[in-house]
Amino acid sequence: MEGLSATNHELQETYGEELELFSIWMKNQGMTSSTEKAYLADVRQYLSMLYPADLENTGKLDIMRYLSRSREGGAGDEARNRKLSSLRAFYRSLNEMDRLSSNPAALTPKSRQQKNRIPVYLEEGQLQQLFQHVEGKHRERNLSILLLMAYAGLRVGEIHRLNIHDLKLDGILSVLGKGRKWRYLPLPDSLAGLLRRMMEENLLEMRQGKEQPMFISQLGRRLSIRMIQTIADATLRRLQGELPELSMKKLSSHKLRHSFATMQIRSGTDIRTLQELLGHASIETTQIYTHIDNYQMKAAMEQMSGKLPSLG
Structure with missing residues (x-):
């Protein structure tokens, strides 16, 4: 400057x-x-x-x-x-x-930003294709990471901090979020099952220590934030190479969290519940997802088509 x-x-x-x-x-x-x-x-x-x-x-x-x-x-x-x-x-x-x-x-007041700016996200079909591009020796680990981003809305730092004991027997995942605030997510059974299988394999490779991280490197240490980002970015690049409509979009690990929020809104999840799921301190941060596309508005307006008077 x-x-x-x-x-x-x-x-x-x-x-x-x-x-x-x-x-x-x-x-x-x-x-x-x-x-x-x-x-x-x-x-x-x-x-x-x-x-x-x-x-x-x-x-x-x-x-x-x-x-x-x-x-x-x-x-x-x-x-x-x-x-x-x-x-x-x-x-x-x-x-x-x-x-x-x-x-x-x-x-000091913040700058007034453009309201309702639409975040970048992936459609459900694109997410399904994304998971087909997860490959390599640590496929199950990497798949678990991406699924936690896209189907549980976790941030990179939250995934990095996860320990084995954070996944409870009933499938509840304890997540330490921003501001050191905990939230508790009831994971789908299939995702909880995948995490358990992955962790059982990790236990054989994990170095002994006080901590028991959920995600580990090939050296048996806690997977770094940078490595988690690299895993997501590399997989997203492979998807962009296959789908021309995504080639110009700026995709990153955080866009998978946006995708999770989009799916929740489209499924009818109320804004307060979504705020809790995402771990947002302010509901204003969550409200951007209510404007993420015009699906609901289009459906609402289509209900008017049968009510219009004859215009011929």
Whole structure:
């Protein structure tokens, strides 16, 4: 971002303790390593603009100036809102650690984004074809991962954190989500059965330790977030090679979660239940899926066809 001049050494000298506190706070919050990295990058960019000002003397104007410079640098509404979320978390961490008494970022409004933007997702038939492209030595493990994304709505980080004991005998899966909040998903019998078979095989390969991760690498260690993303991305690329209509779509592991939400809405699941299934803190986040396509609207309007007067 243009206009930033403080070096990493200068930032560390001036704000090193605050950055360390923030890093510790994020880990205690259970944030994924990718979120930590993104938030720290935003905060360092902000501090570089502030340098050498004391954080005690910062206010809403400093936040707005930073977001304005981000806009001038080409950041869109979504990117600026992400940066604001980073700063809110940063100041909150310093509040909770008794480092600062105020949070100017909490008083700064988010950018107004385009409402009801339709997420990218796969149709049910496309999902069926996707699972035919799961291959390799660890096919059952990889299939389980993709099914948890597409038919249970799990995030990559949630899959990474799963342990063997999180799947109960009755098929309930305990999921540790964002903000270290638990949710409990009653899995379909076939999916729960697949997970049990996969875990029985894993027990033979797993290295001994305190933890018993549900998904392990070929070395017997917990499967990393990056590897889970790679498994999904590689399988999606193979599907795109077969289906020309998907070739221009930006597909990723998170799009499988979108697909799960789409299927739930089409099946008539109410918005509150979907919020619980997805682990959203705010129902506003879930409401985007009520506008995901016009299936329901078309069906509702077709009911009017028999009520129209003669227009001949």
